[in-house]
Amino acid sequence: MADQDNNDVADLIKDSPIPDSPVIPTTYDGEHVISFRCHKDIGCFNACCKNSDITLTPYDIIRLKKHLGMTSSDFLKKYTVPYEMEKDGMAGVRFLPVENGTACQLLSEEGCTVYEDRPTSCRYYPIGLLSMRKQDEYVDRQAYALVKEEHCLGHNEDNKMTIDEYRKQQGVEEYDEIDRGWRQLILKRKSSGPGIGTLTKQSLQLFFMACYDLDRFRLFVTSSGFKESFQMGDAEFEQIQTDDIALLHFGFRLLRQVLFGESSIDVKDGVTETRAAAKKERDAVKAEANPVDPDQPSPDDNSDMYTMCEN
Ligand code: SF4
Numbered sequence: 001m002a003d004q005d006n007n008d009v010a011d012l013i014k015d016s017p018i019p020d021s022p023v024i025p026t027t028y029d030g031e032h033v034i035s036f037r038c039h040k041d042i043g044c045f046n047a048c049c050k051n052s053d054i055t056l057t058p059y060d061i062i063r064l065k066k067h068l069g070m071t072s073s074d075f076l077k078k079y080t081v082p083y084e085m086e087k088d089g090m091a092g093v094r095f096l097p098v099e100n101g102t103a104c105q106l107l108s109e110e111g112c113t114v115y116e117d118r119p120t121s122c123r124y125y126p127i128g129l130l131s132m133r134k135q136d137e138y139v140d141r142q143a144y145a146l147v148k149e150e151h152c153l154g155h156n157e158d159n160k161m162t163i164d165e166y167r168k169q170q171g172v173e174e175y176d177e178i179d180r181g182w183r184q185l186i187l188k189r190k191s192s193g194p195g196i197g198t199l200t201k202q203s204l205q206l207f208f209m210a211c212y213d214l215d216r217f218r219l220f221v222t223s224s225g226f227k228e229s230f231q232m233g234d235a236e237f238e239q240i241q242t243d244d245i246a247l248l249h250f251g252f253r254l255l256r257q258v259l260f261g262e263s264s265i266d267v268k269d270g271v272t273e274t275r276a277a278a279k280k281e282r283d284a285v286k287a288e289a290n291p292v293d294p295d296q297p298s299p300d301d302n303s304d305m306y307t308m309c310e311n
């Protein structure tokens with residue numbers, strides 16, 4: 001493999017859902033044949049989940065919070081820990097293991113307690129999904145890598161199939177489809193380089209809320225302040241009140257507007273000017289009340305967030 005290719009693959013492996021794993025540094029397409037089988041009677045049953053490092057996607061969180069009957073905020077608090085995907089960049093979310101241990105909190109002696117709603121990384125294992133991107137484009141191309149860990153005996157099983165067949169068997173197509181907008185935002189940010197500038201604290205907070213804390217995001221977009229600002233049809237407004245997937249897609253559109261200046265959601269006439277004037281007034285009041293850090297937002301004040309979304 002050429003050096004450039006090796007560098008690209010190393011970069012992609014870093015971005016993969018299973019980073020820091022013994023990924024074989026070769027990329028494959030969906031036609032590549034693997035031999036693998038995981039089942040309850042295998043000697044290493046649960047070994048992988050006892051030492052897990054699972055990154056969660058937005059759709060993973062929707063499935064898991066529903067399975068566990070929790071709000072997204074409660075789920076995030078109990079089961080996850082945020083991390084920076086890159087310095088000063090967007091946040092990712094990964095599973096928080098059991099206290100003083102490395103095992104997944106959702107593991108029992110019998111196996112995964114959320115099996116039918118297990119996350120993307122758990123479904124993909126031992127395949128790593130690598131998304132490639134072109135400079136300044138949202139378009140991504142998928143490639144795969146193979147993870148071979150010593151403890152995993154599934155590779156010794158005589159059960160041949162293509163990666164595409166394995167993905168189908170594991171039900172990842174639906175996950176990849178729903179999460180595509182999220183992955184593309186990350187790729188676009190990474191491939192844009194310094195030209196796009198530093199993301200503000202508020203735009204990063206909005207990214208986190210719209211991608212991972214959907215129940216809180218719903219409160220934000222269904223608030224009167226938001227509705228007064230944006231052109232939203234009644235049908236769309238109704239749908240995002242109850243449908244998490246529709247809300248997630250709406251969030252991806254809003255984030256393209258906020259992070260990359262795309263006009264993806266129309267602002268109502270005159271709103272931008274009115275808000276800019278109101279913001280100026282608020283900033284003056286804040287500066288007077290808190291001369292040390294006038295940019296410190298009040299926790300319940302979403303006004304600056306609305307303004308940012310209109311840009
Ligand atoms: S969610 Fe299930 S499959 Fe994934 S690491 Fe936890 S126990 Fe294992």
Ligand code: SF4
Nearest residue numbers: 038044046048152154
């Ligand atoms: S075969 Fe691999 S994936 Fe399956 S339980 Fe064993 S270690 Fe985990």
